Amino acid sequence: RADKQGVVKISSCSIVHENIARVMQPLLESIRSAGIAHKLFGIDFLTSSSGEVLATLIYHKALDESWSVSAREIESKLGIFIIGRSRKQKIVLTQDYVTETLHIFGRDYRYIHIENSFTQPNALVNEKMISWSMEQLEGVGGDLLELYCGAGNFTIPFATKFDRVLATEISKASISAAKRNMELNGVSNIDFVRLSAEEFTQALDGTREFRRLEGLKVADYHLKTLFVDPPRAGLGEEPCAFAARFDHLLYISCNPETLLRDLELLSQTHEVTAMALFDQFPYTHHLEMGVKLTRKGHL
Template sequence: MNDKKQVSTAKLQQGQTFPLTIKRLGINGEGVGYFKRQVVFVQGALPGEEVVVEATKIMPKFSEAKVKKIRKASPFRVKAPCPIYEQCGGCQLQHLAYDQQLREKRDIVIQSLERHTKLKIENLDIRPTIGMEDPWNYRNKSQFQIGQQKNGKVIAGLYGIDSHRLVPIQNCMVQHPLTNKVSEEVRSILEELNVPIYDERTQKGIVRTIVTRAGFQSGEVQVVLITTQKEVPRKKQIMAEIQSRLPEVKSLVQNINGNKTSLIFGEKTIHLRGEEVIQETLGDLNFELSARAFFQLNPTQTIKLYDEVKKAANLTGKEKIADAYCGVGTIGLWLADGASEVRGMDTIDAAIIDAKKNADKHGIKNATYVTGTAEHWLPKWVEEGWRPDVVVVDPPRTGCDQKLLNAIKKVKPKKFIYVSCNPSTLAKDIDYLSKDYKVEYMQPVDMFPHTAHVECVVELVLK
């Protein structure tokens, strides 16, 4: 009896090798198994697989391990087509067949609800994930760090998994071909002109990052060079070379970030050449994108996502809509033709200026945009006699601000539509609202194929 007890509580040791059955996919795309009731996360392992793993990290509540051998492979395991898939870390699921990725993403939403809510999952309408017909080359923006090798060669790419080793990327399979082409050419120009490249270790050098954004419909490209200072040697030559070799680059911008930080952009942006913005079209709407403007990274799926919001809103032309975290106004403008009035708010002033411009340009007269928080404006509008029928939110990964959720409980719109990019914070926020609001249905949408990310549109109705 004593022996048995000792075995069942035996602690896992670092470097220990042991067999594991993978039960499901974790929120970061890793396989999840259990060793003596403790959770073990295994990068690259898939649900249903029987693997032999080696423990790499032991924590009080979970452990991490790496695959040593696959004894029984998942029937959905495929060979990842990207040659640097395992070094880069930008995608987590290329080794899983795409149809199965969609099923697993729905399961990631369910796991978050199980972990963070008291809702009965079997009573919820959680629909199959909406995927892409062609799940490649979908990203309209790349942000490649730049480094220089000892032989003087300039490389551009992403930092490898859990490391500060720069993995060179010349042709990313999930990026739009134009962003690949332009980033590679700009890298080449910087190398030829011997421009000082920033070294993260010594904190010397000037050019840090190449940010490239392409308009899928317009074919226009914007390049932003992130530098540590305003003065850049041979700046005029860099601009001339980009202009002559890359006619698709319509906007050339410099952003200055001299801080020791993992943030890409600094506060100061300088327009160098061409236009200040590039054009992009979603459905019938045309948007001007400045260097700092937030815009969805997958335009093809964005249309499907916004159509799901429209479906959930189910407008008759009489509704008043509040669009919290409105950004440049995309969701509100998408809904404006079916509503009596749209009011949007955001804390970023530049986004509100863009939102007003976008409304004017499309002749949308029933949309108003203001700077500030939703928790400030919603109660104020109600006091003034304007009560929204529908509130739409599309918050950052951290979820809705607690004050906003309290404002929703107070204002009590008939319908609350939550667009989420993080199932964990979504589940916590739904749980907090569950006394007042019933989950009508949840619609996962795959905005980032081959990664563990999943977006979700949720229709919540006042009880």
């Protein structure tokens, strides 16, 4: 039943990962008993399939040493990692990441997932999504360009299908994690570059130079395949015009509405040759979609 503010209070959340559901109530009870609930605004959770749980406690007040002492006790008691955040403050007690392992085509891939950075939320569905994507890239060869690469979720398995991979991402934290993940998996044929999609287009066309590309000759790549996994806003007109340059295009979308808009543009030059749905968020209206497009006349 809703209260006067229209809020419905719940005591459990069965749609989250079982690792998170298991610690939510004990964590709240421990926070209250430790006396560190004052001005606690929210809690963000991050977990891995191996059972690691990272909880970020977000406050509307500055955190002091006494908070750290109490939070460390809760860490030890519950066997989780805790981070404290408030305005212009981040306290990492043990570590700010969990390590995920994905099983794809008989190989294990390990990823460091950093707190407050984008990660795929559903490990089992993520494995299916990567596997399907790799099947679409079978036999394409050459070099791959990836935009919006995040922490290398797709990039690292994709590297087994191509001579070289050039992957771009605007987030510093994600690029740092991607490089760590590349080393973690013993992959060496990827260049991760911190550029936006627009900046990379400028670099490829030679209309602007970037220090971040120093020592890397983009023109030396034989880029005929593009992979994109953009934010909910999708690509839009100019990025779609850029994508149309490639013979092969693989598009993972978290928003079917913006995907439809982009496909109306891309279908002028390309044909859809494969499509799949992935339910990353059970019991919600959200869906991930994968689409493979091939240049007309190139089939």
